[in-house]
Amino acid sequence: MNILDQRLKHLLPKPNTEAIERAKRMVEAIYESIPSLDCKKCGECCGTITFSGIERLIIEEYVAKKGLSLESFTVTRNCPALDENNNCVIYQVRPMICRLYGVSEGLLCPYVEPEVVIPKKLAWECIGFCYKVSKELDTIGRITDKTVRWHKGIVRRLKKLRK
Ligand code: SF4
Numbered sequence: 705m706n707i708l709d710q711r712l713k714h715l716l717p718k719p720n721t722e723a724i725e726r727a728k729r730m731v732e733a734i735y736e737s738i739p740s741l742d743c744k745k746c747g748e749c750c751g752t753i754t755f756s757g758i759e760r761l762i763i764e765e766y767v768a769k770k771g772l773s774l775e776s777f778t779v780t781r782n783c784p785a786l787d788e789n790n791n792c793v794i795y796q797v798r799p800m801i802c803r804l805y806g807v808s809e810g811l812l813c814p815y816v817e818p819e820v821v822i823p824k825k826l827a828w829e830c831i832g833f834c835y836k837v838s839k840e841l842d843t844i845g846r847i848t849d850k851t852v853r854w855h856k857g858i859v860r861r862l863k864k865l866r867k
């Protein structure tokens with residue numbers, strides 16, 4: 705962050721705790737609506753990943769609560785959350801991209817066929833939502849009604865896929 709960004713950040717409203725908690729619940733509702741995969745835990749897909757600010761917060765809270773230190777795990781591949789037995793140590797709070805892998809169009813696993821495939825556009829919306837809600841918290845300190853409606857649509861379409 706450059707000096708101008710730092711100065712501007714002081715002018716931005718601080719997100720209130722309620723808005724942050726709400727955003728976390730919204731992201732988690734999407735997590736729960738994504739169909740699971742019978743993953744064989746080969747660890748091949750666990751490489752470099754990116755995730756939004758709100759997901760980082762969810763992971764940081766989980767890591768602190770569980771008393772984990774990601775640095776203490778053997779880093780055999782790029783993601784520090786993958787241990788030497790190919791287990792994800794933050795599996796319960798793994799980011800959106802990890803959940804979409806294997807069950808989304810264009811992100812299919814070469815070893816396991818999913819029961820349901822999420823269309824590419826909807827998969828990108830799941831990721832986009834996380835970044836959007838993080839940006840709203842950072843810039844206006846709240847979640848807009850438009851984003852709330854978008855979230856409802858994403859969850860509804862994900863649930864519909866599983867019927
Ligand atoms: S999703 Fe597929 S590639 Fe990734 S760990 Fe599971 S079985 Fe391996």
Ligand code: SF4
Pocket residue numbers: 749750751753783784785786787791792793794795798799802
């Ligand atoms: S967070 Fe977990 S599932 Fe995602 S890449 Fe890292 S080890 Fe794999």
